Amino acid sequence: MGTGSVLPGNPVSNDELVARGIETSDSWIIERTGIRFRHIAESGLTSSMLGAEAARRALDAAGLAASDVDLIIVATSTPDKVFPSTACLVQAALGVSGFPAFDVQAVCSGFVYALTIADKFIRSGSHRRALVIGAEVFSRIIDWEDRRTCVLFGDGAGAVVLEASEQPGILATALRADGSQHEILEVPGNIRNGHVEGSPFVHMDGAAVFKLAVRVLGDVAQEVLDQAGLTTEQLDWLIPHQANIRILQATAKRLQLPTEKVVVTVDRHGNTSAASVPLALDTAVRDGRVKAGQNVMLQGVGGGFTWGAALLRM
Template identity: 70%
Template sequence: MSARFSRITGTGSFLPPKRLSNQALADRLAADGIETSDEWIVERTGIRARHFAEPDVASSDLAAEAARRALESAKLDASSIDLIIVATSTPDMVFPSTACLVQQKLGVQGCAAFDVQAVCSGFVYAMTVADSMIRTGAATKALVIGSEVFSRILDFKDRTTCVLFGDGAGAVVLEASDTPGVLATELHADGRHVGILCVPGNVSGGAVLGDPLLKMDGQAVFKLAVGVLEDVARSVLTKAGKTDADIDWLIPHQANIRIMQSTARKLKLPMDKVVVTVDQHGNTSAASIPLALDSAVRSEKIKRGDTVLLEGVGGGFTWGAVLLDL
């Protein structure tokens, strides 16, 4: 019996039309007595703008549109998909899953559909699960989506966090293949660090218990992120029998340009081999990697045959990487 692999055959993404520049956000915050500036945000994060969804637009809406574009790219009809995985920390509802809502919006039924919650590492986790299911024959054509409306959980009285995040969705079609596309994957988590990045609230008896807004210890996240991203990158390269020199493109989670620059340095990669969209999208959590991937593919920066390293780190504390030949 021949080996079975998975390969990306299509990419897609969608950003809400409302674009908010740093200056526009600074003006909004100033109305509430919160002081920040374009210079302050750019210097610390590299972010210049982000997109916010309108109040009646949910994660599933963004995800469904990104999925349609990925399906179009793969030249597939939604009815051929037998697995839908949505990575999100901002689901439409407590249940059902956002993936089931996306399934409904695509007009299909019957295939497996579920969410993965690993915050900013979510897309890497979802890709790993989909790759495993395809390799074992449990699926043949999968939609893997990262979608977020982080604007709903931001504390606009905390300038250190509310300037960082944005909304958006990215998707890929992953199909069974005789030749390797996904070369290696690796996932990790360390629950000792749950408190450094979290939304410590929940719904009980019709009321919100705790705090439903994002909390982050930026320095602690930065310190952990830089170390684990280098380690997981080297580990996944070793698994695939590759080295730093084999990487054509690095697509890290788009959280902060300083973290991305540090990771590139440690992997001996020039920044012109790093896909950067954080300046225009902000941190879109689980959507950031597929958004950046689709942007690079559609601009023809990344081409078929390129070796691409995806890596993410997020609340939990979670991290992971996927090495693939596009």
């Protein structure tokens, strides 16, 4: 019914990272990732604050008030607190209460996981309208001395409003995970007795992530197309997790999908984890590329290892 997104502060360019003392270059980052800018939340700005603002914009686009919603699901790996959930904090910020609000932790696949869960709630008949949000302040779990990871990530939030309808807008979904691959992308630290035990920063085996991501994204895309009885040729837009331009290009090639049908925003905001898919969706809706009646596939892949896809008819 509506989409919304928000990016905090001003864009930070690759050259600005170099000026801060990170041993890299603009050309190196662009060539390997396609990223030109990222946004970094100022101190005190949290995932729930970003999520609430994205939600307000999605509600405005839908012509609805927060009181019209009866479910909030937030996908995040960077919650404000250990508890309560970020979703409960978003609910409070929107000035509503009395209905379920909870978080989903599937890292960069989080939004697709959350969207799929909301779809099941609505299809069951128990709920009519849902806010589904992806919100992250990933800059706070990045080691800014590790150029392999610090150039990749940024902060932001995106949201959509779903509403029950006799004409399904979500045609097919599929969620997958392989916990045996958790070590290729993880934050291995935890809080114990008031102290951080282990590393509190993102650790990633880039080559392993690339190889696995391209394979599983291709497989899950075909899975949801088969569920819906559609072919790749009938797909108007692919909106994948905005992690790395090379992964996006390789996935499109595997699907034999023209690159002109892939929505790419990674150059503007880097990898925003669970926020990246709704950010890209909102961008494409608002600039007029994504139109009513079109078939759009959303994809996520991330730490866990998790992945999934949702096929929509807008």
